[in-house]
Amino acid sequence: MKDCKATALDGQEVYLKGPEIETLRGKLRGRLITAEDPDYDETRRVFNALIDRRPALIIQPGNTADVVRAVDLACEKGLLLTVRGGGHSVAGHAVADGAVMVDFSALKAMDVDPEARTVRAWPGVRLGEFDARTQDFGLATTLGTVSDTGISGLTLGGGIGWLMRKYGLACDNLLAAEVVTADGQVRRASDTENPDLFWAIRGAGHNFGVVTELTYRLHPVGPMVFGGLILYPLSQARQILRAYRDYAVGMPDEFNAFAACLTSPEGVPVVGIGVCHCGPVDEGRRLAEPLGRFMRPLMDMTGPMPYVQVQRMIDDAAPFGARHYWKSSVIGDLSDGAIDVLAELCGRFSSPRSIVLIQPLGGAVSRVGPEATAFAHRSGFLVSIIGMWLEGPADEHKSWVREVYRGLAPFSTGGAYVNDEADSGEGAARTAYGPNYERLARLKAKYDPDNLFRVNLNIRPWA
Ligand SMILES: Cc1cc2nc3c(=O)[nH]c(=O)nc-3n(C[C@H](O)[C@H](O)[C@H](O)COP(=O)(O)OP(=O)(O)OC[C@H]3O[C@@H](n4cnc5c(N)ncnc54)[C@H](O)[C@@H]3O)c2cc1C
Known part of the structure; x- marks a missing residue:
C-alpha cells in the first residue's frame, strides 16, 4: 500500500504511511477504501454532480468501534473528517478533498418494536428503506419526500416531510441517539442522557459528532x-x-x-x-x-x-x-x-x-x-x-x-x-440556526472545542 496524501484541519498536506494504513485496515470490522481500490470513485460520489472531491481514506464502519477508530485517527493526526449518511447534502458536506470520510452507506440495520412503536436505525438507512420496513407494521414517522435521501443527515438537520403537521419534524420524533464525539467517547443522547447534546443534535446534529444509531418514535399511518x-x-x-x-x-x-x-x-x-x-x-x-x-x-x-x-x-x-x-x-x-x-x-x-x-x-x-x-x-x-x-x-x-x-x-x-443550504460561512449558519446560534456555539466549545466536525454548515466553538 502506497503512502497517502491527506488534508489537515489547517489545510496543510499530511502524508499517511502505507504500513499505518494497513494496520488500521486490519483493526476494522468494516472496510477501508483508498484511491487504489476499484470502487473508490463510486464510493466517493455524492448526489450533487457539481461535487467531485477525493477523500484520502474512506472508512465504511462495521460497528461503532470502527467509528471511534476513524475519529481517533482524525484527532491524533489533526485530519479533516467528513461523515456520509445518504450523500444528499447539496453542499457536498459528506466528502472533502484529502479527508477521512466515514461512509455509512453499508450500515442499514433497523430494529422495529411494534409494541413500543419505536425503531432503532443505523445511519446508512435511506428514507425508502425506512418507510418500507416500518410500514410492514402499519407504522411511520416524519421523513422527507424523496426516497433515496439518507435518514441521518435529514434528521440531524430537522427533517421536513408529509407527516410533520401531525407528528412534528423528523428530529421531533428522535427519542435517542448514540454519538461518537470529538474526544472519541461513545455517548447516549436523550432527554435523560446528555440532554444538552440531545438538544443540539435535533437541528444542528452535523456539528456535534458522528451519530451511529438513531431511535425514533413511530405512529400508525396507512398503509x-x-x-x-x-x-x-x-x-x-x-x-x-x-x-x-x-x-x-x-x-x-x-x-x-x-x-x-x-x-x-x-x-x-x-x-x-x-x-x-x-x-x-x-x-x-x-x-x-x-x-x-x-x-x-x-x-x-x-x-x-x-x-x-x-x-x-x-x-x-x-x-x-x-x-x-x-x-x-x-x-x-x-x-x-x-x-x-x-x-x-x-x-x-x-x-x-x-x-x-x-x-x-x-x-x-x-x-x-x-x-x-x-x-x-x-x-x-x-x-x-x-x-x-x-x-x-x-x-x-x-x-x-x-x-x-x-x-x-x-x-x-x-x-x-x-x-x-448550499452556501457556507458564518452568515449562512446564523441564518439557519437563528436564535439558537449562540447556545450552539457554547455547546460546540464543550463537545468539539477544536472544531473537528467542520465540514457542515459550521458553528464556530465559542471562544
Ligand atoms: C433530492 C433531495 C430531496 C430532499 N428532500 C428533503 C425533504 O423532503 N425534507 C427535508 O427535510 N430535507 C430534504 N432534503 C435535504 C436533506 O435533508 C439533506 O440533503 C440531508 O443532508 C440529507 O442527508 P444525507 O444523510 O442523505 O446527506 P449526507 O450528504 O450524507 O450528509 C449531510 C450532512 O449530514 C451529516 N451527517 C450525515 N450522517 C451523519 C451521521 N450519522 N452523524 C453525523 N453527521 C451526519 C454529514 O456530515 C453532512 O454534514 C432533500 C435533499 C435532496 C437532495
Missing part, C-alpha cells in the same frame, strides 16, 4: 392514504398560489399540501399541488377536493395510494447525478407580494429542472418552541429554491437561485433551513 399531485398552468401562478395559501391556513394537522413551481416531464411549466392525508382515506378525499377546483387543472393525479408510494411520488424530479445549487427562506406568510415575486421569477427558470417548493410549517411543528430544540424556524412557510440542471456551468443557475432568494428577502422571517 393506504389519500395523496397525489394536481397540476395547474404556471401562467396562472398568482391565482393558484393565493387560493393555495387561503386553503393552507385552515388545513387540519392530518392533511399536508405543498405548492411547487416547476416544469412537468412533458416540458409544461406548472404549479403542482402535492397532497398527503395521513388519516382515513375518505376524509382525505373530502379535504383535497377544493384543491382540485381552484380552476380547471391540467391534471389531477390524486387518489387513495399506499403511503410508501406517496413517499416516492416526486423521486423522478430529483435524479441522482444532476447538478444542484439550493437556498431556502422561511417566510411568515405567503403574502400577495411574495406570490408576485415567485410568479415573476418562476416564469424565467434558468433550467427546466429547477423547482421552487413551498411547504407550510405550523401544526405540530410549531407546537414545539423555537428554542426547545436546535431547530428554530417552526412557523410560516419554508420556500426551498432548488436550482437543478444536468450539464454546464453553475453561474447562470446560481444567479437565478440568488435572485429568487433576494426577491423573497422582504417577506422572510430571517430564517432558512440548514439542510437546504
Whole structure:
C-alpha cells in the first residue's frame, strides 16, 4: 500500500504511511477504501454532480468501534473528517478533498418494536428503506419526500416531510441517539442522557459528532392514504398560489399540501399541488377536493395510494447525478407580494429542472418552541429554491437561485433551513440556526472545542 496524501484541519498536506494504513485496515470490522481500490470513485460520489472531491481514506464502519477508530485517527493526526449518511447534502458536506470520510452507506440495520412503536436505525438507512420496513407494521414517522435521501443527515438537520403537521419534524420524533464525539467517547443522547447534546443534535446534529444509531418514535399511518399531485398552468401562478395559501391556513394537522413551481416531464411549466392525508382515506378525499377546483387543472393525479408510494411520488424530479445549487427562506406568510415575486421569477427558470417548493410549517411543528430544540424556524412557510440542471456551468443557475432568494428577502422571517443550504460561512449558519446560534456555539466549545466536525454548515466553538 502506497503512502497517502491527506488534508489537515489547517489545510496543510499530511502524508499517511502505507504500513499505518494497513494496520488500521486490519483493526476494522468494516472496510477501508483508498484511491487504489476499484470502487473508490463510486464510493466517493455524492448526489450533487457539481461535487467531485477525493477523500484520502474512506472508512465504511462495521460497528461503532470502527467509528471511534476513524475519529481517533482524525484527532491524533489533526485530519479533516467528513461523515456520509445518504450523500444528499447539496453542499457536498459528506466528502472533502484529502479527508477521512466515514461512509455509512453499508450500515442499514433497523430494529422495529411494534409494541413500543419505536425503531432503532443505523445511519446508512435511506428514507425508502425506512418507510418500507416500518410500514410492514402499519407504522411511520416524519421523513422527507424523496426516497433515496439518507435518514441521518435529514434528521440531524430537522427533517421536513408529509407527516410533520401531525407528528412534528423528523428530529421531533428522535427519542435517542448514540454519538461518537470529538474526544472519541461513545455517548447516549436523550432527554435523560446528555440532554444538552440531545438538544443540539435535533437541528444542528452535523456539528456535534458522528451519530451511529438513531431511535425514533413511530405512529400508525396507512398503509393506504389519500395523496397525489394536481397540476395547474404556471401562467396562472398568482391565482393558484393565493387560493393555495387561503386553503393552507385552515388545513387540519392530518392533511399536508405543498405548492411547487416547476416544469412537468412533458416540458409544461406548472404549479403542482402535492397532497398527503395521513388519516382515513375518505376524509382525505373530502379535504383535497377544493384543491382540485381552484380552476380547471391540467391534471389531477390524486387518489387513495399506499403511503410508501406517496413517499416516492416526486423521486423522478430529483435524479441522482444532476447538478444542484439550493437556498431556502422561511417566510411568515405567503403574502400577495411574495406570490408576485415567485410568479415573476418562476416564469424565467434558468433550467427546466429547477423547482421552487413551498411547504407550510405550523401544526405540530410549531407546537414545539423555537428554542426547545436546535431547530428554530417552526412557523410560516419554508420556500426551498432548488436550482437543478444536468450539464454546464453553475453561474447562470446560481444567479437565478440568488435572485429568487433576494426577491423573497422582504417577506422572510430571517430564517432558512440548514439542510437546504448550499452556501457556507458564518452568515449562512446564523441564518439557519437563528436564535439558537449562540447556545450552539457554547455547546460546540464543550463537545468539539477544536472544531473537528467542520465540514457542515459550521458553528464556530465559542471562544
Ligand atoms: C433530492 C433531495 C430531496 C430532499 N428532500 C428533503 C425533504 O423532503 N425534507 C427535508 O427535510 N430535507 C430534504 N432534503 C435535504 C436533506 O435533508 C439533506 O440533503 C440531508 O443532508 C440529507 O442527508 P444525507 O444523510 O442523505 O446527506 P449526507 O450528504 O450524507 O450528509 C449531510 C450532512 O449530514 C451529516 N451527517 C450525515 N450522517 C451523519 C451521521 N450519522 N452523524 C453525523 N453527521 C451526519 C454529514 O456530515 C453532512 O454534514 C432533500 C435533499 C435532496 C437532495
